[in-house]
Amino acid sequence: QKEVEQNSGPLSVPEGAIASLNCTYSDRGSQSFFWYRQYSGKSPELIMFIYSNGDKEDGRFTAQLNKASQYVSLLIRDSQPSDSATYLCAPQSYIPTFGRGTSLIVHP
Amino acid sequence: DTGVSQDPRHKITKRGQNVTFRCDPISEHNRLYWYRQTLGQGPEFLTYFQNEAQLEKSRLLSDRFSAERPKGSFSTLEIQRTEQGDSAMYLCASSQGREGHSPLHFGNGTRLTVT
Numbered sequence: 487q488k489e490v491e492q493n494s495g496p497l498s499v500p501e502g503a504i505a506s507l508n509c510t511y512s513d514r515g516s517q518s519f520f521w522y523r524q525y526s527g528k529s530p531e532l533i534m535f536i537y538s539n540g541d542k543e544d545g546r547f548t549a550q551l552n553k554a555s556q557y558v559s560l561l562i563r564d565s566q567p568s569d570s571a572t573y574l575c576a577p578q579s580y581i582p583t584f585g586r587g588t589s590l591i592v593h594p
Numbered sequence: 595d596t597g598v599s600q601d602p603r604h605k606i607t608k609r610g611q612n613v614t615f616r617c618d619p620i621s622e623h624n625r626l627y628w629y630r631q632t633l634g635q636g637p638e639f640l641t642y643f644q645n646e647a648q649l650e651k652s653r654l655l656s657d658r659f660s661a662e663r664p665k666g667s668f669s670t671l672e673i674q675r676t677e678q679g680d681s682a683m684y685l686c687a688s689s690q691g692r693e694g695h696s697p698l699h700f701g702n703g704t705r706l707t708v709t
Contacts (some may be wrong), residue, residue, distance in 0.1 A: 494634070520697050529685055529700035530637065574636055581650055582627075582698055584636035 489513070489583065490575055496589040505562040507588045509575035512556070516577035519558045521549060524572045524587065534560060537578070565592040596620070598701035600686050606707045607676055614672045615704045619688030626669050627698065628661055629685040637685055643669060676708045 489512040499505045509519070518537030522530035536542045536549040536558065548561040562569055572587040599618040607613050619626045624645050629637035640659065642650045645666035658676075663669040673680055683705050687698035 522698075529703050530698070531700070532697040535697060576698075580625075581639055581642055583639060586634065586636050 490577060490585040492575060492585040492588045494586045494588060496591050498591045498593060499565050501565060501567060501592055501594050503565050505565045505569065505590055505592065507560040507573050507590065508557060509559065509585065510557045511577055513577065514556065518578040519551060520576045520578070520582070521560050522574040522576065524574060526571070530574055567592050567594055598686055598688050598699050600701035600704050602704055603702060604705045606709065609678060609708055610675055612672065612674045613676060613706065614670055615684055616668060616670050617686030617701060618668045619686070620699055623688035623690040623699070624666070625689045626663055627687045628669070628671050629687065631683045631685055678708045681706055681708045
Protein backbone atom coordinates (compact mmCIF):
# COMPACT_ATOMS: atom_id res chain seq x y z
CA GLN A 487 0.00 0.00 0.00
CA LYS A 488 1.12 3.52 -0.76
CA GLU A 489 1.79 5.84 2.17
CA VAL A 490 0.70 9.46 2.33
CA GLU A 491 1.35 12.10 4.95
CA GLN A 492 -0.75 15.14 5.70
CA ASN A 493 -0.57 17.77 8.40
CA SER A 494 -3.66 17.07 10.49
CA GLY A 495 -4.10 20.77 11.31
CA PRO A 496 -6.43 22.36 11.99
CA LEU A 497 -5.64 24.93 9.35
CA SER A 498 -7.59 28.07 10.13
CA VAL A 499 -8.08 30.76 7.48
CA PRO A 500 -10.37 33.77 7.27
CA GLU A 501 -13.22 33.84 4.83
CA GLY A 502 -12.05 34.95 1.39
CA ALA A 503 -8.45 33.84 1.88
CA ILE A 504 -6.58 31.11 0.03
CA ALA A 505 -6.32 27.81 1.87
CA SER A 506 -3.34 25.62 0.98
CA LEU A 507 -3.44 21.94 1.84
CA ASN A 508 -0.47 19.66 1.29
CA CYS A 509 0.14 15.95 0.96
CA THR A 510 3.45 14.09 0.60
CA TYR A 511 3.77 10.54 -0.59
CA SER A 512 6.41 7.87 -0.37
CA ASP A 513 5.88 5.83 -3.54
CA ARG A 514 7.65 7.38 -6.52
CA GLY A 515 5.54 5.16 -8.73
CA SER A 516 2.35 7.02 -7.82
CA GLN A 517 1.14 8.64 -10.99
CA SER A 518 -2.01 10.46 -9.99
CA PHE A 519 -4.01 11.51 -6.98
CA PHE A 520 -7.51 12.08 -5.74
CA TRP A 521 -8.59 14.74 -3.28
CA TYR A 522 -11.62 14.00 -1.12
CA ARG A 523 -13.53 16.29 1.19
CA GLN A 524 -15.13 14.93 4.35
CA TYR A 525 -17.57 16.97 6.40
CA SER A 526 -17.84 16.12 10.07
CA GLY A 527 -19.93 13.00 10.55
CA LYS A 528 -20.19 12.38 6.82
CA SER A 529 -18.36 10.16 4.37
CA PRO A 530 -15.63 11.35 1.98
CA GLU A 531 -16.60 12.76 -1.42
CA LEU A 532 -14.36 13.28 -4.44
CA ILE A 533 -13.54 16.88 -5.31
CA MET A 534 -10.44 16.74 -7.55
CA PHE A 535 -8.32 14.31 -9.56
CA ILE A 536 -4.87 15.15 -10.89
CA TYR A 537 -2.72 12.86 -13.02
CA SER A 538 0.10 14.95 -14.41
CA ASN A 539 2.71 17.36 -13.15
CA GLY A 540 1.53 20.91 -12.84
CA ASP A 541 -1.81 22.45 -11.97
CA LYS A 542 -5.39 21.47 -12.53
CA GLU A 543 -8.10 24.01 -11.89
CA ASP A 544 -11.79 23.47 -11.20
CA GLY A 545 -13.67 26.52 -10.05
CA ARG A 546 -12.20 27.74 -6.77
CA PHE A 547 -10.08 24.60 -6.44
CA THR A 548 -6.59 24.05 -7.88
CA ALA A 549 -4.70 20.81 -7.45
CA GLN A 550 -0.94 20.83 -7.93
CA LEU A 551 1.26 17.78 -8.43
CA ASN A 552 5.04 17.78 -8.20
CA LYS A 553 6.34 14.27 -8.85
CA ALA A 554 9.99 15.20 -8.40
CA SER A 555 9.34 16.42 -4.87
CA GLN A 556 6.63 13.84 -4.22
CA TYR A 557 3.96 16.20 -3.03
CA VAL A 558 0.50 17.14 -4.10
CA SER A 559 -1.40 20.17 -2.89
CA LEU A 560 -4.88 21.60 -3.01
CA LEU A 561 -5.50 25.34 -3.10
CA ILE A 562 -8.93 26.72 -2.29
CA ARG A 563 -9.39 30.31 -3.40
CA ASP A 564 -11.95 32.65 -1.84
CA SER A 565 -12.45 30.22 1.04
CA GLN A 566 -15.98 29.99 2.41
CA PRO A 567 -17.20 28.73 5.79
CA SER A 568 -18.85 25.89 3.86
CA ASP A 569 -15.34 24.71 2.89
CA SER A 570 -14.70 23.82 6.54
CA ALA A 571 -14.07 20.09 6.45
CA THR A 572 -11.29 17.51 6.47
CA TYR A 573 -9.44 17.08 3.19
CA LEU A 574 -7.95 13.71 2.30
CA CYS A 575 -5.54 12.89 -0.49
CA ALA A 576 -5.14 9.40 -1.90
CA PRO A 577 -2.80 8.14 -4.61
CA GLN A 578 -4.25 6.30 -7.56
CA SER A 579 -4.11 2.63 -6.64
CA TYR A 580 -6.25 -0.48 -6.74
CA ILE A 581 -6.19 -0.16 -2.93
CA PRO A 582 -6.52 3.56 -2.20
CA THR A 583 -4.90 4.48 1.10
CA PHE A 584 -5.46 7.63 3.07
CA GLY A 585 -3.54 9.77 5.48
CA ARG A 586 -5.17 11.40 8.48
CA GLY A 587 -6.39 14.29 6.37
CA THR A 588 -6.10 18.00 7.08
CA SER A 589 -8.84 19.75 8.99
CA LEU A 590 -9.69 23.13 7.48
CA ILE A 591 -11.61 25.79 9.38
CA VAL A 592 -12.77 28.88 7.49
CA HIS A 593 -13.93 31.54 9.92
CA PRO A 594 -16.15 34.48 8.97
CA ASP B 595 -26.90 6.20 -10.16
CA THR B 596 -28.51 5.81 -6.79
CA GLY B 597 -25.23 5.91 -4.89
CA VAL B 598 -23.70 3.46 -2.44
CA SER B 599 -26.11 2.36 0.24
CA GLN B 600 -25.18 1.04 3.68
CA ASP B 601 -27.36 -0.51 6.31
CA PRO B 602 -27.79 0.04 9.19
CA ARG B 603 -26.70 3.64 9.72
CA HIS B 604 -26.10 3.05 13.40
CA LYS B 605 -25.56 -0.09 15.45
CA ILE B 606 -25.15 -0.33 19.20
CA THR B 607 -24.16 -3.72 20.51
CA LYS B 608 -22.79 -5.28 23.64
CA ARG B 609 -19.28 -6.62 23.79
CA GLY B 610 -19.12 -10.22 22.65
CA GLN B 611 -22.08 -10.01 20.28
CA ASN B 612 -21.84 -10.53 16.52
CA VAL B 613 -22.84 -7.82 14.08
CA THR B 614 -23.33 -7.77 10.33
CA PHE B 615 -23.37 -4.76 8.03
CA ARG B 616 -24.58 -4.59 4.46
CA CYS B 617 -23.37 -2.52 1.51
CA ASP B 618 -25.06 -2.11 -1.85
CA PRO B 619 -22.61 -0.56 -4.33
CA ILE B 620 -23.41 1.44 -7.43
CA SER B 621 -24.79 -1.20 -9.77
CA GLU B 622 -22.21 -1.00 -12.56
CA HIS B 623 -19.22 -0.85 -10.21
CA ASN B 624 -17.16 -4.02 -10.05
CA ARG B 625 -14.91 -3.04 -7.15
CA LEU B 626 -16.08 -2.83 -3.59
CA TYR B 627 -14.07 -1.73 -0.58
CA TRP B 628 -14.55 -1.74 3.17
CA TYR B 629 -12.80 0.84 5.31
CA ARG B 630 -12.91 1.64 9.02
CA GLN B 631 -12.54 5.16 10.36
CA THR B 632 -12.10 6.39 13.91
CA LEU B 633 -12.22 9.97 15.12
CA GLY B 634 -9.33 12.07 13.84
CA GLN B 635 -8.03 9.39 11.51
CA GLY B 636 -8.36 8.79 7.82
CA PRO B 637 -10.19 5.77 6.46
CA GLU B 638 -8.26 2.56 7.14
CA PHE B 639 -8.43 -0.15 4.48
CA LEU B 640 -10.00 -3.43 5.56
CA THR B 641 -10.71 -5.47 2.46
CA TYR B 642 -11.45 -5.27 -1.28
CA PHE B 643 -13.49 -7.23 -3.80
CA GLN B 644 -13.38 -7.29 -7.54
CA ASN B 645 -16.71 -8.75 -8.56
CA GLU B 646 -17.23 -11.68 -6.16
CA ALA B 647 -13.54 -12.32 -5.50
CA GLN B 648 -11.98 -10.99 -2.31
CA LEU B 649 -8.58 -9.91 -3.62
CA GLU B 650 -7.01 -8.25 -0.63
CA LYS B 651 -7.44 -8.19 3.11
CA SER B 652 -5.56 -5.95 5.52
CA ARG B 653 -2.94 -7.75 7.60
CA LEU B 654 -4.22 -5.73 10.53
CA LEU B 655 -7.64 -7.29 10.20
CA SER B 656 -8.49 -9.70 12.97
CA ASP B 657 -9.91 -13.08 12.02
CA ARG B 658 -13.05 -11.98 13.85
CA PHE B 659 -13.79 -9.95 10.73
CA SER B 660 -15.15 -11.57 7.60
CA ALA B 661 -16.59 -10.15 4.43
CA GLU B 662 -18.46 -11.62 1.53
CA ARG B 663 -19.74 -10.44 -1.80
CA PRO B 664 -21.88 -13.23 -3.22
CA LYS B 665 -22.67 -12.90 -6.91
CA GLY B 666 -20.57 -9.75 -7.11
CA SER B 667 -23.39 -7.49 -6.02
CA PHE B 668 -24.00 -6.45 -2.41
CA SER B 669 -21.46 -7.17 0.30
CA THR B 670 -21.66 -7.99 3.99
CA LEU B 671 -19.10 -7.37 6.71
CA GLU B 672 -19.45 -9.45 9.85
CA ILE B 673 -17.65 -8.85 13.11
CA GLN B 674 -17.76 -11.73 15.56
CA ARG B 675 -17.32 -11.39 19.33
CA THR B 676 -17.21 -7.61 19.16
CA GLU B 677 -14.79 -5.68 21.34
CA GLN B 678 -14.92 -2.05 22.45
CA GLY B 679 -12.00 -1.32 20.14
CA ASP B 680 -14.22 -2.21 17.20
CA SER B 681 -16.24 0.95 17.78
CA ALA B 682 -15.80 3.03 14.64
CA MET B 683 -17.44 4.17 11.43
CA TYR B 684 -17.42 1.40 8.83
CA LEU B 685 -17.37 2.80 5.31
CA CYS B 686 -18.14 0.98 2.12
CA ALA B 687 -17.01 2.34 -1.23
CA SER B 688 -17.26 1.20 -4.81
CA SER B 689 -15.49 2.05 -8.04
CA GLN B 690 -15.43 1.05 -11.66
CA GLY B 691 -12.93 0.79 -14.43
CA ARG B 692 -9.25 0.14 -14.85
CA GLU B 693 -7.01 -0.32 -11.86
CA GLY B 694 -7.08 2.73 -9.65
CA HIS B 695 -8.23 5.08 -12.40
CA SER B 696 -11.65 5.53 -10.94
CA PRO B 697 -12.40 7.38 -7.73
CA LEU B 698 -14.11 5.80 -4.78
CA HIS B 699 -17.79 6.48 -4.19
CA PHE B 700 -18.51 6.14 -0.50
CA GLY B 701 -21.70 5.19 1.27
CA ASN B 702 -22.91 7.05 4.34
CA GLY B 703 -21.27 4.54 6.62
CA THR B 704 -22.39 2.40 9.54
CA ARG B 705 -21.46 3.75 12.94
CA LEU B 706 -20.79 0.92 15.38
CA THR B 707 -20.76 1.44 19.11
CA VAL B 708 -19.71 -1.48 21.30
CA THR B 709 -20.66 -1.08 24.94
